[in-house]
Amino acid sequence: MARKISMKTAVNEAIDQEMTRDPSVIMMGEDIVGGAGCKGEEDAWGGVLGVTKGLYAKHGDRLLDTPLSESAYVGAAIGAAACGMRPIAELMFIDFMGVCFDQIYNQAAKFRYMFGGKAETPVVIRAMVGAGFRAAAQHSQMLTPLFTHIPGLKVVCPSTPYDTKGLLIQSIRDNDPVIFCEHKNLYALEGEVPEASYAIPLGEANVVREGKHCSIVTYGLMVHRALDAAATLAKEGIEVEIVDLRTLSPLDMDTVLDSVTKTGRLVCVDEASPRCNIGTDIAAQVCMQAFGALKAQIEQVSPPHTPVPFSPTLEDLYIPSAAQVADAVRRTLKGGKH
Amino acid sequence: MADSNPFPLAKDALLACYRRMRTIREFEDRLHVDFSRGDIPGFVHLYAGEEATAVGIMSHLGDGDRIASTHRGHGHCIAKGVDVVAMMKEIYGRIGGCGNGKGGSMHIADLSKGMMGANGILGAGAPLICGAALAAKYRKKNEVGICFVGDGASNQGTFLESLNLAAVWNLPVVFVVENNGYAESTSRDYATAVNSYVDRASGFGLPGITVDGTDFFGVYEAAGEVIKRAREGGGPSLLECKMIRFHGHFEGDAQTYRAPGETEDNRANHDCLKIFNAHVTGAKVISAAELQAIDTEVLALIDDAVVQAKAAPLPTLADLASDVYVTY
Numbered sequence: 001m002a003r004k005i006s007m008k009t010a011v012n013e014a015i016d017q018e019m020t021r022d023p024s025v026i027m028m029g030e031d032i033v034g035g036a037g038c039k040g041e042e043d044a045w046g047g048v049l050g051v052t053k054g055l056y057a058k059h060g061d062r063l064l065d066t067p068l069s070e071s072a073y074v075g076a077a078i079g080a081a082a083c084g085m086r087p088i089a090e091l092m093f094i095d096f097m098g099v100c101f102d103q104i105y106n107q108a109a110k111f112r113y114m115f116g117g118k119a120e121t122p123v124v125i126r127a128m129v130g131a132g133f134r135a136a137a138q139h140s141q142m143l144t145p146l147f148t149h150i151p152g153l154k155v156v157c158p159s160t161p162y163d164t165k166g167l168l169i170q171s172i173r174d175n176d177p178v179i180f181c182e183h184k185n186l187y188a189l190e191g192e193v194p195e196a197s198y199a200i201p202l203g204e205a206n207v208v209r210e211g212k213h214c215s216i217v218t219y220g221l222m223v224h225r226a227l228d229a230a231a232t233l234a235k236e237g238i239e240v241e242i243v244d245l246r247t248l249s250p251l252d253m254d255t256v257l258d259s260v261t262k263t264g265r266l267v268c269v270d271e272a273s274p275r276c277n278i279g280t281d282i283a284a285q286v287c288m289q290a291f292g293a294l295k296a297q298i299e300q301v302s303p304p305h306t307p308v309p310f311s312p313t314l315e316d317l318y319i320p321s322a323a324q325v326a327d328a329v330r331r332t333l334k335g336g337k338h
Numbered sequence: 339m340a341d342s343n344p345f346p347l348a349k350d351a352l353l354a355c356y357r358r359m360r361t362i363r364e365f366e367d368r369l370h371v372d373f374s375r376g377d378i379p380g381f382v383h384l385y386a387g388e389e390a391t392a393v394g395i396m397s398h399l400g401d402g403d404r405i406a407s408t409h410r411g412h413g414h415c416i417a418k419g420v421d422v423v424a425m426m427k428e429i430y431g432r433i434g435g436c437g438n439g440k441g442g443s444m445h446i447a448d449l450s451k452g453m454m455g456a457n458g459i460l461g462a463g464a465p466l467i468c469g470a471a472l473a474a475k476y477r478k479k480n481e482v483g484i485c486f487v488g489d490g491a492s493n494q495g496t497f498l499e500s501l502n503l504a505a506v507w508n509l510p511v512v513f514v515v516e517n518n519g520y521a522e523s524t525s526r527d528y529a530t531a532v533n534s535y536v537d538r539a540s541g542f543g544l545p546g547i548t549v550d551g552t553d554f555f556g557v558y559e560a561a562g563e564v565i566k567r568a569r570e571g572g573g574p575s576l577l578e579c580k581m582i583r584f585h586g587h588f589e590g591d592a593q594t595y596r597a598p599g600e601t602e603d604n605r606a607n608h609d610c611l612k613i614f615n616a617h618v619t620g621a622k623v624i625s626a627a628e629l630q631a632i633d634t635e636v637l638a639l640i641d642d643a644v645v646q647a648k649a650a651p652l653p654t655l656a657d658l659a660s661d662v663y664v665t666y
Contacts, residue, residue, distance in 0.1 A: 026476065062476075067506060072499035075465020076472055082454060083404065083473035102496070106459050107466060114445040116437035117661030151662050175664035203666070237617065248664050 002192040010161040011182060014168035015088060017197045019059045022086060025172060027052070028064040029090030036065035048092055049128075049187060051066040052233035059272075060320075070100035074125060075215050078177070081123035088173060093139045094127035094181060097146070108177040109152030120175045124168075129157065130183040130221055130271055131308045131319050138317075140308035142220070142271040145278055147179045148248045154202055155248040157181040159223035160190040163246055166200030168196050173199060176181050183221045203250035206260065214329050215259040217282050218269035226269055228322035233329055240267075240329055246338040248278055256282060257290050264295035265336075267328045269320060272304035289304025297330035343623050347397070347560065352618055355397055357556065357632050359389035359611055361552070362413045364633075365422060366585070366608045369412075369429065372644065373589040379431060382443050385413030387584030390610035391516060392417035394557030395484060395577075398565045404452045404470035405484045406463025408516070409444050410583075412458025412488060420448040426643040429513065440589035454655045460492025461487055464513065468500050471509040482510040482568040490521025492538070493530060501542040501576070501594075510568035513544075514578045516551070518583040523595045540578035551579030552610040555617065582608045 005013070019025045032047025033056045041311060048054025056063050065117065066073040077089035079150040091097060104125065111119040131140040147155045154176050164182070171178040208223060209230055216226045223244045229239045241259050245252065260266050268279030268285055283298045301320045309315050345352060366386035373382050385392065386409075396417035399405070407414040415425055419434065421532050428435030429443045436446045447455035454470060457463050464485045471483035487497050504511045515535045519526050533536050539546030547564065549556045557579055564575035582604045586593045593601070618624040 026472075044540060067499075067502055068498040069503055071496045071504040072465045075462070075500075076469035076503065079406075079454070079466030079469020080473040080476075081469070082449070082466070083470045085473045085476065085490060087469070092462075092552070099495075102459055102462055103465055107457075107462055110445075111447075111455070112663065113447070114437055114441035114442055115447045116435070118437075119447070120664055153666075154663070176666070223640065296463050 002194060003192050005161055006187060007161040007164050007182070008049065008051050008187040009188050010165040011053065011168060012053070012214045013193070014165045014172070015052065015260045016055055016058060018169055018172045019055070019062060021197070024084065025086045025088065026062045026064065026080070026157070027088040027090065028066050030066055030068060030092055032090050033063050033065045042116050045089065045148045045296070049184070051187070052090070060165070071103055072086060074109065075102040075103035075125050077125070078103055078121060078217060081108070081121045082111060082119055083338070086122045088124045088172065091125055091127040094129045094143050095138050095141050096293045097127070099142060104153070104177070104179070105321045106148045109150050109241060112176070113152060121177050122175045124150040124180050126180045128184040129181040130185055131315060134310065134312055134315065136310040137307040144248055145272050145276055146183055147277060152177065153249060154178040155181065156202060156246065157183070157248060158221045158246055159186065159220055159244050161189065163200060163206070165193050166198050167202070167246060169197060170199040170202055174202060176269045182222070185221055202247045203252055204246065205252035206244045206246055207241060207255065207267070209240065209242040211241040212263060213238050213240060214265040214267060214330040214332060215241045215243060215256070215263045216267045216269055216325065216329070217243045217245065217256050217259070219248065219278065220271060221273050222269045222320060223318060225322045225325055229325035229329065232322065232326050236255055238329060238333065245278070253285055253289070253333070256286065260286050260290055261293045264293055264330045267299045267301065267325065267332060269301045269325055271303065271320060274300070274305050294336070297333045299332045301325050341342065344560070344621050345618070345623060349623055351397070351590055353628065353632065355393050356614065356618070356624070356629060357636065358393045358417055359554070359614065360632055360636045361422060361639065362386070362389045362392065362416045363410060363611060364636045365416060366369070368640050370585060370589060370643060374435050378429060382429070383587065383590045384585040384589065385397060385410050385420040387582040387604065388516065388551065389413055389516070390554035390614065391551040391557050391581050394554050394652040395514060395561040396556060398562055399449065399452070399482070399484070401452050401483070402479060403479045404454050404467060404481070406454050406467040406470070406486065407456045408463065408486050408488060408491065409458055409460065409655040410457060410488070412444060415446050415456070416420045418453045420446065420453050421519060423646050426647040427650045428649070430647040432647055433657070434650045438657065448627055452466060461496040463487070464500035465496045465503070465563065467511055468507070468509055471504070471511045472507065473587065474510060475631045480569050482512065482565055483563035484512050484514060486516055486525065487531060488521060489519065489526040490524070491517060492535065498542070501539070501574070504574035505543045508571070508573045510571070511574040512564045512568055513574065515556045515576065515578045516581060517578055518581050522581060522587040528578070535576060535578035544574055544576050546576040548578040548580065549577045551581030552608050552613055553575065577602070580591065582610070600629055
């Protein structure tokens, strides 16, 4: 029986192993060590949720607490990457991208192209994403589509501890800028993770459940909602196939198209706001590339087009549920040609 | 010729500095003419009139020292040693340009020369140069980073955040405020509440110096001091250079916001090249004929760059989608 660790520990272990392996890996962010300049405990926090706890003891000043200046330190990580380092910048909540987005989408994303292929910017920007933490409108968003839209960025959003470790190690080794999205409601999720270092290639989706009646394409926390829905539907004799995209840019459309060609039906499940999200992109691409394979209308499950509400009652209504996913599968199975 | 040289640079070095300044002037004035003829696509922002600042600062730097430039970046590039033919090809959007025509005037970079890019986003270079300086610190090299911003971009949050970050991390950075009095068409005095950038630096815990940016020797001396401090681990500084922008914000700018006679006065009485020439010929260290010889060489260099740029191949469809990622 392999060892089980949480997704939070998987993040920590990936960073630890890469910092040990490669001296050019450094990390910076707000409170990633904690207690900087204070009179109390060193390494007081290890990040706001303790994800990087203990790394300072091993790697010392290669972890840098920063002022509350996202533009300055995210930009500094990007500048250091262009000068041969492999920095990891932690943008605590992805919602904070609004104050530093220029450095990400106008600088890091475009250096290589603007400079005629002569620049490499191997930076990883880690950030917490997603709702369900009762953290309200400015600490709960799933902003993956905004980054996926930008040429020059890679975007990763894992759903399991195993994928988290392997994809983060690959992201740190990758020579392009990577936005690494960690769902805060998956940090406690435990799963089997090898202790040895390993990398999972970016741009490879994972079929987490095989089935013949309908494909569900999703990523992040929604993979687990889809798995719950699949268990319910199985009792009704409906076998769904679930494709976990894992990386949103590059996007593994081949695996999506193979699945839809097999099942003839598609439900896209995305925790991001419903307009121009990953689900609508998948739906559009399937229509363009495999329209003939579709037996019925594509269904999408996403939150309503609203900010994330605070009240737990409302937030629970906001986040797509397994029941909504199951209903969407039933709708597409009733639709189309029989 | 006099035996004594009152300047802080030997004659050969003075000639090299003059050649760089003259190259910038010729490059920019040629672009001014060729742009008005319709030869050059897009936005072009010219550095003419400001040469003493770029060259006075860059004379203290090696290829391992990094600079982050601005939208008005041609002068910084030339002063940092970027090849003028590759620059001209880039401005003409051709293969063989610094970015193979994909960046253009506002995105010329040459990382091998420590030139981290002109930048179309004002103030964006400040965080980047903090990162370059941080990398130098980790690698325990005595390299420095120089961030250029205009008086306009000195009001950007990125710049102000970077002043603080560089101070709290004690980074080897010099922030150069190129104060030419105008943010596009808006005066410095209208847009910036403090009169002195030394005061602004002081508010962030940084030492600051203000110099006359039309005086090469003043810039050279002040830059030497703040760069030495950064190189020796003394931390960041701010250097304000008060300078004159000969041309408009961009080419095609009618400059109706300027006072009557301002441009003529600038060119007659505040031309940093004329001021340099008066110093070095007045001290009888360099003769007018020696300067003239350089002018002739530079003219030929720029003529050749334009000829090569116009003859260079245009990019093709195959170039459109390349160089977005290292791997994808």
